[in-house]
Amino acid sequence: MKLRTKLGLTVLLGLLPIAASLLWMQQRLHRSAFEEGVVDAVLSRMGQGGRARCEEDPAGFGRGLARPMHRPGARFGPGRGGPGPGRPGPGRPSRGPGMGRAMEPGPDGIFAYSADLRPSEVDVPPLDEELASRLRAGERFAVRPAPGHRGMLLYAVRMPWSEGPCAVLALRRPVPPRPHFPLPLLALSALAAALAVLAGGPVVRRIRRLTRAIRETPEGQPAELELRGTDEVAELARAFDAKQRQLAQQMEALRRRDRALSEHLANTMHDVMIPLTVLEGYLMRLRTDMPAADADAATAPVLASAIEETHYIATLLTNLDAWARLDADEASLGKSPVDLKALVERVVARHRPVARERLVSLEYAVPDEAVTWPGDETLLERAVGNLVHNAVRHNRRQGHVAVVLETREDGFELRVLDDGPGLTPEQVERVLGRGAAGENSRSRSGHGLGLSITARAARLHGLTLEFRHPEQGGLEVVLRPEGASSDEVDEA
């Protein structure tokens, strides 16, 4: 729900209870005024001779009141004079035909009672108990709905005197008409809601500008916010601005730290890789210069192992570097066209010395035409390098490894095949599963870290990584663009 709609509804909902309360108060006041008017009229009439007539004939006084008294202040009493013809006069017994009915006064019937609320005559019914108790409690008059007479009220009024049989009068009167519904009050509520909606307009527009400024600000830059004003919206903008500046400072500190760590890592890699390169050079020099006699002796396998372990360390270090960069910020990885033919040739050239030491045949084939794929060259090289490294390292002696890059109508297919022990589907699942890198990076015989990097790099480059398990054994790992059709090729 929009803010302005919510604001209008809130005002309306706030005003409705107030309007209902006012309406209730109006009705209460109206009724109270009506009741006061009735009592005043009774007192007035009693003061203007009504007392004398009542005390003269308390029973007949009530029965003689035939004319309804519709409004406060109307004439009260039996006609315009004393008791009329045929009516019980003073001193006359109040009994006669229909006495029972006379005890049930009509709408305007009046009964008189003494100050202690005793009926003035034997045929006058006792005063309603609830009214009696309220009068005894000191109230000047009491009113309640007339029992058994819907739409009627029963009044009990204490006179200003306490002597005689007419110190209290009871009478029944119609319920006063309801006052008119206060339409202006309703209109006022609607007007207030409309005004609230209109008044919310500028606030809503400022909030919208604030939202737009935040949304349209380029990533990594602070939003230019409207900070003027003293209201809550301006306060919100200032709070947001302060927070974004604080975050920017923290981000800058993190970036500085990240740059420092990256630089430290690069320097460390530099310091390690140079002696490693020198070591590889010495080992190869030993291998090249080894006399033929030694090549058949125990020295050769030792040297081969040294070459292999050196290669393993180099691969592990470059993999750790690649993993750190993948963890740091995947979004910042380079995306430029990578020459996959050159990449395959580089990877094979790097692994040939080790393959030769292990007596593993490492061959490759690339097409005549150029094959490029947008991506991070270092990561793609590590992805393919890890496949070749595993294929060579885990192969048997006299084994074979082939790296084949071929073009397809929908892209390319890069396959790394070997005839080594292979991996079961369960092992592949475990190696590529969550947390495999951490577990297997500690296992020198595992494929873990390397294959995890290959899998992550493939995913980042829109490539699928497929593991095939040829019937004749070994493993075939295929990299190809996502969505490209699989096309298995028979091996030579």
Add this chain to the structure above:
Amino acid sequence: MDARILVVEDDEALGAQVVGHLEREGFSVAWIRDGAEAREVDLRGLSLVLVDIMLPGVWGTELVRLYRMRSDVPILVLSARQSTEDKVGALALGADDYMTKPFWPEELLARVRARLRRPRIEQLKERRVGDLLLDLEGGSATIAGASLELTPSEHAVLAALAARPGSAITRRALMQAALDPDRCATERALDVHVSRLRKKLGERGVKITTVWGIGYRLDSVEASSS
């Protein structure tokens, strides 16, 4: 070889090793250890420059930029910095190749040879591999001067292999290049053609090697060492 190579490397052990590898290959090598000195070097007559990135006094990338402004000599960057940004940056400044440390000596020499190799002029009319000479237009072939009787398919298979001697060619590529897709372009047919070619070539100058997992490769007998 008469190629002259400049090596700019501050690490004594590595520099000496690189220079040693290159000299054993027959190259004439000059070695500069200091970045400031490398800025002033005369590039005339050089065939290739090998530059380290992290040098005292100056960054290798700065040298690449300076060298490229003054010369079109091929530049191969040697660096322990693994990031793609470093590679792309060096190549953008004018380096021709970027090689990360550690590397095996033969890897380095292969890259050096590749940089020094002049562009091959494609022989459109004939193709020669060792003693094998293929007439691409006439469809004939000779081996050590003796004529070879080849069917058109055999000639096409041999021509496809001779296009990149010493390199493995996939079965798929050979079938696409040499066999009629409407007539028995199958792996079995390719194997039959290769088998017949081997018999006809005998042991004279070249041989067709089966490459596991890939297909076939044409090797010059004298050069077939791998």
